[in-house]
Amino acid sequence: MLRQLMVANTSGNIILEQTYRGKPRDLKNLETTKIFFEETMQNWDSLQIGEEQVYVFSRFLYLIFKICDDVILVVSAHERETEGFLREIAEILTSAVREACKGSINEDRIIDSLPQILLLLGLIIDKKGYVDHIDPDRIKKIRKLKNLK
Numbered sequence: 274m275l276r277q278l279m280v281a282n283t284s285g286n287i288i289l290e291q292t293y294r295g296k297p298r299d300l301k302n303l304e305t306t307k308i309f310f311e312e313t314m315q316n317w318d319s320l321q322i323g324e325e326q327v328y329v330f331s332r333f334l335y336l337i338f339k340i341c342d343d344v345i346l347v348v349s350a351h352e353r354e355t356e357g358f359l360r361e362i363a364e365i366l367t368s369a370v371r372e373a374c375k376g377s378i379n380e381d382r383i384i385d386s387l388p389q390i391l392l393l394l395g396l397i398i399d400k401k402g403y404v405d406h407i408d409p410d411r412i413k414k415i416r417k418l419k420n421l422k
Contacts, residue, residue, distance in 0.1 A: 274401070275404070283317045312330070322339050327359070341377075344383060346367060348362050
């Protein structure tokens with residue numbers, strides 16, 4: 274079960290944030306995110322596209338996945354989850370973002386495609402952070418059934 278998902282640029286500006294456990298703007302969540310970003314941000318530029326780093330921070334497991342030159346994806350779950358689980362989710366979410374952006378990904382295209390990305394996230398992850406659909410072909414079929422462009 275996911276705790277939080279964020280898409281941010283490599284300067285640390287959050288483009289998209291979904292919180293599945295706790296209140297989204299809870300001061301404790303904000304402070305944890307701020308400290309986590311401060312602790313790890315210096316490593317973001319050195320990541321290659323498709324490369325990830327895993328951290329255990331404040332009882333949570335975080336995976337940072339670089340999806341393009343200037344954007345990272347951060348997924349977090351309770352530390353009892355596995356790195357493999359977070360890696361699989363990061364790959365699926367990156368694929369969904371790429372599909373919503375119609376190919377190449379950069380910060381501007383993500384911002385322009387935000388409504389589509391949010392719809393895809395809703396198909397993949399439910400409101401409590403449970404992953405519903407991870408098969409890309411199944412997600413495409415559901416999108417077609419719901420008439421999502």
